[in-house]
Amino acid sequence: MKPxxxxxxxxxxxxxxxxLLHEYGDEAKILAGGQSLMPLMNLRLARPKIIVDIxxxxxFDQIASTADGGLVIGAxxxxxxxxxxxxxREQNPLxxxxxxxxxxxxxxxxxxxxxxxxxxxxxxxxxxxAVLLGCEFxxxxxxxxxxxxxxxxxxxxxxxxxxxxxxxxxxxxPTWRPGAAWAMDEIARRKGDFALVGVALNAELxxxxxxxxxAIVMFGVGGKPHRxxxxxxxxxxxxxxxxxxxxxxxxxxxxxxxxxDIHASAEYRKEVGGVLARRALExxxxxxxxGVKH
Amino acid sequence: MSRKQTIKLTVNGRAFERLVEVRMTLADFIRQxxxxxxxxxxxxxxxCGACTVLFNGEAVRSCLILAVQADGASLxxxxxxxxxxxxxxxxxxxxxxxxxxxxxCTPGFLMTARAFLKDKxxxxxxxxxxxxxxxxxxxxGYQPIIDAILQAAQDxxxxxxxxx
Numbered sequence: 413m414k415p416x417x418x419x420x421x422x423x424x425x426x427x428x429x430x431x432l433l434h435e436y437g438d439e440a441k442i443l444a445g446g447q448s449l450m451p452l453m454n455l456r457l458a459r460p461k462i463i464v465d466i467x468x469x470x471x472f473d474q475i476a477s478t479a480d481g482g483l484v485i486g487a488x489x490x491x492x493x494x495x496x497x498x499x500x501r502e503q504n505p506l507x508x509x510x511x512x513x514x515x516x517x518x519x520x521x522x523x524x525x526x527x528x529x530x531x532x533x534x535x536x537x538x539x540x541x542a543v544l545l546g547c548e549f550x551x552x553x554x555x556x557x558x559x560x561x562x563x564x565x566x567x568x569x570x571x572x573x574x575x576x577x578x579x580x581x582x583x584x585x586p587t588w589r590p591g592a593a594w595a596m597d598e599i600a601r602r603k604g605d606f607a608l609v610g611v612a613l614n615a616e617l618x619x620x621x622x623x624x625x626x627a628i629v630m631f632g633v634g635g636k637p638h639r640x641x642x643x644x645x646x647x648x649x650x651x652x653x654x655x656x657x658x659x660x661x662x663x664x665x666x667x668x669x670x671x672x673d674i675h676a677s678a679e680y681r682k683e684v685g686g687v688l689a690r691r692a693l694e695x696x697x698x699x700x701x702x703g704v705k706h
Numbered sequence: 707m708s709r710k711q712t713i714k715l716t717v718n719g720r721a722f723e724r725l726v727e728v729r730m731t732l733a734d735f736i737r738q739x740x741x742x743x744x745x746x747x748x749x750x751x752x753x754c755g756a757c758t759v760l761f762n763g764e765a766v767r768s769c770l771i772l773a774v775q776a777d778g779a780s781l782x783x784x785x786x787x788x789x790x791x792x793x794x795x796x797x798x799x800x801x802x803x804x805x806x807x808x809x810x811c812t813p814g815f816l817m818t819a820r821a822f823l824k825d826k827x828x829x830x831x832x833x834x835x836x837x838x839x840x841x842x843x844x845x846x847g848y849q850p851i852i853d854a855i856l857q858a859a860q861d862x863x864x865x866x867x868x869x870x
Contacts, residue, residue: 414750417709420728420774443772450770451751454731463728467775492764516840518755518818521764522771603839 415453422465426552429466429579434554436462438576443467444488444527447519472526472581475499483507483585487526495520504585506545506594506614510537513596516604526580529565532572532636535606537596539566540631543639544612548584553577569635593617593700595692598632599684601675607632608676609685613692615647617700623647628692630685633670640664640689652697660693661686713777717742718786726773733757735773736783744784744813748842755841756814759783765821784813787820795861796820796854805854807846814841819855827866828859 423429433440441460443449444467452458466472472488475497483503485494494500495511514537515523528538529549541547542562549560551574560573567573574580598610615626626647628640642663650656665686672678714723717740724739736745736759748754750769757768760782787794793801796816806812815838822829822837829837834852843851 414731414734415729417729419709420711420772422774446770446772446775447752447767450731450772454750454769465772465775512836516755517822517837518758518765518767518840519752521761522766603836 414456415450416456416459418460418463420463420465422468424468424470426469426472426579426581427554429464429469430552430554430577432462432464433579434577436464440464440576442530442579444530445490445523446527447515447523448527448531448533466579473524477503478584478587481587485525485583485585487524487530487580487582489525491515491520491523491525491528492517494525504545504588506588506592506596506612507541507585509594510541510596510612513537513598513607513610514604519604525583529583530572530574530580532566532570533606534569534635534637535608535610535632537598537607537610537612537631540610540612540629540637541596542566542583543637544614544627544629546586548586549573549580550582550584551575551578552581553579557581566636571635589616591617591700593696595696595699597688597692597695599688609633609670609681609688611685611688611692613689613696615693615696617697622649622651624649626693628664628689630664630668630689633668633681633685638668640667642667647693652693657690657693661690664689711774711777713774715776715778716780718782724773728772728774730773731769732759732761732771732773732776732781733768735776736768736781739773742783742785746810746813748811748814753842754811754814755818756811758814758817758841760817760821763821763824765818782817782820784816787816794820795865796823796858799854799858799861800851803850803854803857805846805850811841811843811846815843815851819858823855823859823862827863829856831856 421432440462443463443465472486474486476484478484501508547562549565551558565573593615596612598607600607610631612629616624626644628643630638646659665682668685670678670681712725733747736742746756748756752767752770758765759768818841834855
C-alpha cells in the first residue's frame with residue numbers, strides 16, 4: 413500500500429465539495445486527474461489527511477466558446493479532450509499545439525486542465541500558456557466566488573492564489589486574434605517529460621511584417637512562468653532578422669534565473685532558453701507567413 | 707467517510723465486487739485482489755507505463771488511480787487480449803518481431819498499443835514512436851516494438867477487411 417492513510421470523500425455536487433473544503437481547510441487535498449498528486453502520494457512526499465475526489469462532479473468538463481470569441485474550459489476537462497477538440501483548434505491554435513507537449517497520451521487521458529494549473533509545476537506548459545495569454549481563473553468557495561488573473565494566480569514554486577476552502581472551477585481564455593504569430597517549444601529529456609526549458613510566444617505582425625505586441629513566457633527557468641519583460645521593447649517595430657534574433661536570445665539568457673538540478677545546470681537552461689526563444693520567433697513568423705493555422 | 711469502501715466494477719468483461727482500502731491503487735487492486743498479475747508495476751509514479759490498462763476504453767496508468775475511483779468502471783487488462791490459446795494480433799506481432807526479451811514492460815506496451823491502434827488504425831512509424839514514448843523498455847530496445855505495432859496494425863486491418 414503506497415500512499416499513507418487518508419479519509420476519502422467523493423462528493424457529487426459543487427456545494428458538497430465546497431462544504432468539505434470549507435470544513436477541512438488546508439488538511440484537504442483535491443484529487444482531480446491525479447497525474448501529479450498520486451505520484452507524490454505513492455512516494456509519500458505528500459501525505460494528505462483528507463482526499464476530496466472531484467471526479468464524480470458533473471458539468472465541470474465542458475469546453476465552450478464565450479460571446480467574445482474566447483474559450484471557457486471547465487477545470488475537470490481532461491487534457492485529451494482539449495487535444496481532440498475541434499473548437500479549441502479553431503479558437504485557440506496555440507492551446508491545441510501545447511497539448512501534445514503535456515505528458516504522454518495515457519497521462520492526458522486522466523490529467524485535467526484545472527489540475528495542471530492548480531499544481532503549478534514551474535516546468536509545466538499550461539501555466540506558461542495561461543500567463544502568456546492572460547487567462548482568468550474562477551475560484552469558488554462556500555458562499556462566494558472570485559476571479560483571479562493568471563498574472564496574480566501563480567505565486568511561486570507550486571504555489572498559487574488558491575486558498576484553503578477554494579476550488580478552481582473554470583478557466584477563461586481571451587479572444588484569439590486571427591493572424592497572430594505564435595509558437596510553443598521545449599527541450600525535454602524524453603518526449604512528454606517535463607520541460608528542462610520551454611517557451612511560449614505570441615506576437616502580431618503589422619502590414620509591413622514588422623513585429624508588435626510581442627509576448628514571450630519562458631518555463632522551467634525558475635519557480636513560476638517567467639514573462640520576458642524586455643521582449644516587446646527589443647522586438648517592437650522590428651523585422652525578424654539575424655541581429656534581432658541574436659538580441660532576443662541574449663536578453664532571454666540574461667533575464668531568466670533558472671536553478672540547477674540533476675537534469676540540467678542553470679547555465680545550460682539560460683543558454684538553451686535563449687536559443688528556444690529565437691527559434692520560437694522564427695517558427696512563429698514562418699507559420700504566420702504561410703498562413704498555417706496549426 | 708471511511709477508510710474502506712465497497713466497489714463494483716467490470717474487469718475483462720467479468721463483474722467484481724470488493725471491499726477495498728481507499729488508499730489502495732488500482733494497480734495493486736488488479737494484482738492483489740483480482741490476482742490478475744499480468745499488469746506489472748515498475749516505477750509506481752507514472753513514469754514507466756508498465757501498469758497501463760484500459761479504463762472505460764482509454765489507456766491509463768493504473769498506479770495513478772485509486773481503486774475506489776474505478777467504482778462503476780469497465781477495465782481491460784493484458785489478460786483480455788488473448789482468446790484462450792489464440793494470441794491477439796498484437797501479441798503475435800510482438801512474438802514474431804522479438805519485441806520482448808525479459809517481458810516486464812510488455813503488458814504496458816501491449817495495452818498502450820491496443821488503445822493507440824483503436825484511435826489510429828494505420829499509423830506512421832513516427833506516430834508509433836510518439837505513442838510509446840510514455841512506456842519504458844530497458845532490455846529489448848524500441849525498434850522491434852515499433853515494428854511489431856506496425857505489423858499488428860496491418861494484421862488488424864486485414865482482419866477487419868476479412869470480416870466485411
